[in-house]
Amino acid sequence: MRRLPPLAAVRVFEAAARHQNFTAAAEELGMTQAAVSYQMRVLAERLGVPMFRREGRRVLLTDPGARVAAELTRAFDAMDAAFAGLRADDERLLTLSCTNTFASTWLAWKIGGFQVAHSDMAVRMLTSDALTDFISDDVDAAIRAGRGGWPGLAADLLLPVDFTPMCSPAFLAAHGGRIAAEDLLTVPLVSPHDPWWAYWLAEAGVEAPEGSLRSGIRLDSQAHEGHAAMAGQGAAMLTPFLWRKDLAEGRLVLLSDQVSTRGYGYWFVCPEHRRRAPKIVRFRTWLLAEIARDRSA
Incomplete structure (x- = not known):
């Protein structure tokens, strides 16, 4: 049995980590910036470690966040490729x-x-x-x-x-x-x-x-x-x-x-x-x- 954190929060984290910006992640996902911040709190509480830290108006990945960000991006790219064939067939x-x-x-x-x-x-x-x-x-x-x-x-x-x-x-x-x-x-x-x-x-x-x-x-x-x-x-x-x-x-x-x-x-x-x-x-x-x-x- 997989012990995964909430997938909605994982998806938001991947976008925020890739952009290094909550506003840009919100625009990509069709969410508000407040909703992105909420999902990041949910993820941090579930994992017991923060994934981002603030420096002034900027958000930066913490060390735990940086360790998983690249792996998650590759995983989402793989999922996108897996579904691409189905989308192409449908089109x-x-x-x-x-x-x-x-x-x-x-x-x-x-x-x-x-x-x-x-x-x-x-x-x-x-x-x-x-x-x-x-x-x-x-x-x-x-x-x-x-x-x-x-x-x-x-x-x-x-x-x-x-x-x-x-x-x-x-x-x-x-x-x-x-x-x-x-x-x-x-x-x-x-x-x-x-x-x-x-x-x-x-x-x-x-x-x-x-x-x-x-x-x-x-x-x-x-x-x-x-x-x-x-x-x-x-x-x-x-x-x-x-x-x-x-x-x-x-x-x-x-x-x-x-x-x-x-x-x-x-x-x-x-x-x-x-x-x-x-x-x-x-x-x-x-x-x-x-x-x-x-x-x-």
């Missing part, structure tokens, strides 16, 4: 939780650019629409849909979630080449149970009482709904930014210039106390720059 891997829609329509197409720019770091992406538990899920950061304001999380808005109906060119052609807002009450829809339909139609001046929309396939994410629309399964309510490539390449067409929103957005979130972790800073900086570039294109 090389960022685990990110991401919604299915954002992952498949945007991030999966872009993540290779981050890996090229940061070849010393890997991103492990977990796709799920469930809220992340940062402790039990062992996740560093997440891309989450919502209105923000999550307690304990730092959140950066990536883009607002807006929506408008889209379909495939073939579907549009099969319905006469034009589908007006009122026609959406009678044509096949993808996920007609989605409350966005009623909201968008109301803003378009079309009353859609409950049950008035034509029944259609029900899917669990916008990612699946967009692909169903491209396959000609019906008109889908989609976010233009996420489908701009498919719109540009003619796989989808807009049915209206009207774009609605309910105040939701996609956010990059992480625990507040981890916000300045280097790997999170690197990924967040890259992500915000890529989003800004695509939104301005």
Whole structure:
């Protein structure tokens, strides 16, 4: 059994001995000078010998203090080296939780650019629409849909979630080449149970009482709904930014210039106390720059 003095006092002593200054030790350890002095009294009482002596405003090591100071510094250096490998491993891997829609329509197409720019770091992406538990899920950061304001999380808005109906060119052609807002009450829809339909139609001046929309396939994410629309399964309510490539390449067409929103957005979130972790800073900086570039294109 080891007969060690209080380790908190030992840690403070090592810093004070290395600096030969209580104020500098306090700054390094995030303590007050009074707390450093207290820990030195605790250590002296436990060991039965003083570790420092005062000369005017200076503190100097006593002979017993000088005998153990160098050994303790080497011991702390060894411990720091032992944990350095773990810190390095942690910095090389960022685990990110991401919604299915954002992952498949945007991030999966872009993540290779981050890996090229940061070849010393890997991103492990977990796709799920469930809220992340940062402790039990062992996740560093997440891309989450919502209105923000999550307690304990730092959140950066990536883009607002807006929506408008889209379909495939073939579907549009099969319905006469034009589908007006009122026609959406009678044509096949993808996920007609989605409350966005009623909201968008109301803003378009079309009353859609409950049950008035034509029944259609029900899917669990916008990612699946967009692909169903491209396959000609019906008109889908989609976010233009996420489908701009498919719109540009003619796989989808807009049915209206009207774009609605309910105040939701996609956010990059992480625990507040981890916000300045280097790997999170690197990924967040890259992500915000890529989003800004695509939104301005």
